[in-house]
Amino acid sequence: xxxxxxxxxxxxxxxxxxxxxxxxxxxxxxxxxxxxxxxxxxxxxxxxxxxxxxxxxxxxxxxxxxxxxxxxxxxxxxxxxxxxxxxxxxxxxxxxxxxxxxxxxxxxxxxxxxxxxxxxxxxxxxxxxxxxxxxxxxxxxxxxxxxxxxxxxxxxxxxxxxxxxxxxxxxxxxxxxxxxxxxxxxxxxxxxxxxxxxxxxxxxxxxxxxxxxxxxxxxxxxxxxxxxxxxxxxxxxxxxxxxxxxxxxxxxxxxxxxxxxxxxxxxxxxxxxxxxx
Amino acid sequence: xxxxxxxxxxxxxxxxxxxxxxxxxxxxxxxxxxxxxxxxxxxxxxxxxxxxxxxxxxxxxxxxxxxxxxxxxxxxxxxxxxxxxxxxxxxxxxxxxxxxxxxxxxxxxxxxxxxxxxxxxxxxxxxxxxxxxxxxxxxxxxxxxxxxxxxxxxxxxxxxxxxxxxxxxxxxxxxxxxxxxxxxxxxxxxxxxxxxxxxxxxxxxxxxxxxxxxxxxxxxxxxxxxxxxxxxxxxxxxxxxxxxxxxxxxxxxxxxxxxxxxxxxxxxxxxxxxxxx
Numbered sequence: 001x002x003x004x005x006x007x008x009x010x011x012x013x014x015x016x017x018x019x020x021x022x023x024x025x026x027x028x029x030x031x032x033x034x035x036x037x038x039x040x041x042x043x044x045x046x047x048x049x050x051x052x053x054x055x056x057x058x059x060x061x062x063x064x065x066x067x068x069x070x071x072x073x074x075x076x077x078x079x080x081x082x083x084x085x086x087x088x089x090x091x092x093x094x095x096x097x098x099x100x101x102x103x104x105x106x107x108x109x110x111x112x113x114x115x116x117x118x119x120x121x122x123x124x125x126x127x128x129x130x131x132x133x134x135x136x137x138x139x140x141x142x143x144x145x146x147x148x149x150x151x152x153x154x155x156x157x158x159x160x161x162x163x164x165x166x167x168x169x170x171x172x173x174x175x176x177x178x179x180x181x182x183x184x185x186x187x188x189x190x191x192x193x194x195x196x197x198x199x200x201x202x203x204x205x206x207x208x209x210x211x212x213x214x215x216x217x218x219x220x221x222x223x224x225x226x227x228x229x230x231x232x233x234x235x236x237x238x239x240x241x242x243x244x245x246x247x248x249x250x251x252x253x254x255x256x257x258x259x260x261x262x263x264x265x266x267x268x269x270x271x272x273x274x275x276x277x
Numbered sequence: 278x279x280x281x282x283x284x285x286x287x288x289x290x291x292x293x294x295x296x297x298x299x300x301x302x303x304x305x306x307x308x309x310x311x312x313x314x315x316x317x318x319x320x321x322x323x324x325x326x327x328x329x330x331x332x333x334x335x336x337x338x339x340x341x342x343x344x345x346x347x348x349x350x351x352x353x354x355x356x357x358x359x360x361x362x363x364x365x366x367x368x369x370x371x372x373x374x375x376x377x378x379x380x381x382x383x384x385x386x387x388x389x390x391x392x393x394x395x396x397x398x399x400x401x402x403x404x405x406x407x408x409x410x411x412x413x414x415x416x417x418x419x420x421x422x423x424x425x426x427x428x429x430x431x432x433x434x435x436x437x438x439x440x441x442x443x444x445x446x447x448x449x450x451x452x453x454x455x456x457x458x459x460x461x462x463x464x465x466x467x468x469x470x471x472x473x474x475x476x477x478x479x480x481x482x483x484x485x486x487x488x489x490x491x492x493x494x495x496x497x498x499x500x501x502x503x504x505x506x507x508x509x510x511x512x513x514x515x516x517x518x519x520x521x522x523x524x525x526x527x528x529x530x531x532x533x534x535x536x537x538x539x540x541x542x543x544x545x546x547x548x549x550x551x552x553x554x
Contacts, residue, residue: 056506058506058508059506059508060341061341061505062338107385107406108384108385112342127408128408129384129406129407129408131404206490206493208489209487209493210486212485213483216486224504224514225514225516226503226514227501227502227503227504228338229333229335229336231335231448231450237501237502239502
């Protein structure tokens with residue numbers, strides 16, 4: 001929770017992005033934008049005070065667009081994180097009966113995450129892609145009681161639709177981690193996480209090993225290690241590490257000083273309080 | 278190129294999956310399947326001899342579904358790889374004029390990869406999601422000369438559509454790497470690559486460092502290092518490494534023997550000839 005006044009998120013209203021923004025700052029003014037890049041630009045330009053963006057999902061892994069913005073495009077800081085359970089629901093025009101449903105709309109990712117449910121309960125329904133789960137509800141409502149959408153409960157409420165089945169996702173542990181982007185650095189709280197990205201001038205595997213050894217030598221716990229293609233050359237990577245602690249804590253400052261000379265690029269995305277649920 | 282008789286791929290015809298399968302085995306019988314998991318199942322069950330699946334893209338990173346199949350679901354071996362440049366085209370019903378296009382269909386990823394072109398040339402067109410680029414062509418052809426699709430040239434040919442603009446993707450270096458799955462191990466060719474996945478029993482960063490040190494000590498070049506969430510617990514990872522050499526080459530056999538005791542799980546996806554273009 002936060003006192004931020006204007007919170008940018010990936011819209012439209014009724015998506016998980018809005019749900020995350022509402023959890024983060026329930027009293028704030030929420031501003032939907034059409035892409036994660038637009039959310040970052042809204043904060044950079046002062047249209048919004050902070051922006052909430054999805055960064056990874058427990059089933060699908062990282063959100064490439066968000067990582068690429070943090071790596072290449074912005075100097076905004078990560079100032080907070082939150083974890084949101086992803087719950088999918090079958091949403092229909094009020095009065096639609098399950099046995100009349102012939103078309104089911106949703107974002108391809110949501111369709112994929114409900115595959116078992118759809119195969120069991122609607123083996124003959126036609127699955128149609130939509131640009132977002134909220135857009136799927138709009139498309140379903142245009143039909144005459146033979147369509148459904150997979151969406152959030154809030155998207156159903158906003159559109160005046162009915163929730164026919166709840167929590168239809170195949171996996172129980174479907175969680176998305178969101179980060180909050182702001183313009184100012186957060187001071188240490190004693191229970192923080194720091195996110196960094198780095199590259200090497202050449203691709204000797206010994207270099208990454210020596211970076212990891214610096215963390216190990218200081219008993220600093222790394223909570224994430226990932227790589228992303230640099231986009232320039234196939235097989236060249238940007239490495240991403242999240243570790244426990246604040247960049248102003250002495251052991252963390254120390255490890256950053258030790259690895260900086262090994263890297264061609266080292267960028268600190270920010271230090272922020274760890275999510276307590 | 279290969280002598281495989283029946284090649285499974287992610288359909289429908291006209292997608293990049295078919296293009297990769299055609300390049301790999303132009304004389305073969307091509308069998309489209311609706312998901313990467315279905316492609317693997319077709320090979321496992323003997324319906325197809327080999328399967329061609331996308332594994333990573335130079336702009337978007339890894340194909341999560343393929344990695345998860347290799348990690349969790351199959352004992353098939355990677356027996357080959359190929360790199361395919363991704364070229365998007367604007368496809369219309371014959372006779373459609375550019376200035377009449379109001380709706381543009383494609384897979385959300387293709388829409389994203391052509392964003393600059395769309396913003397410049399069709400700032401007012403409505404973008405609509407489709408489940409594949411081939412499906413997008415079908416949807417566009419249902420319209421009365423006011424719609425377009427983003428798709429392959431072959432998808433246009435198969436559907437009797439016209440290519441209005443070629444190579445409209447924003448980035449020039451958009452390449453997808455495909456791997457070929459089969460049931461038998463490939464013998465060494467002297468110019469091979471090996472793909473492995475592994476996990477640790479606990480998450481000390483020193484463990485990954487010591488694995489990388491084993492490669493460095495033998496001067497074995499790692500061409501990919503990635504991580505994927507285990508899907509069980511947030512913050513637990515499966516690590517993936519591609520390295521140059523065949524698992525039967527003495528230094529590679531040696532490094533696998535050295536790292537096996539450090540890992541909770543170690544799986545060799547296969548050794549296969551490196552792509553020569």
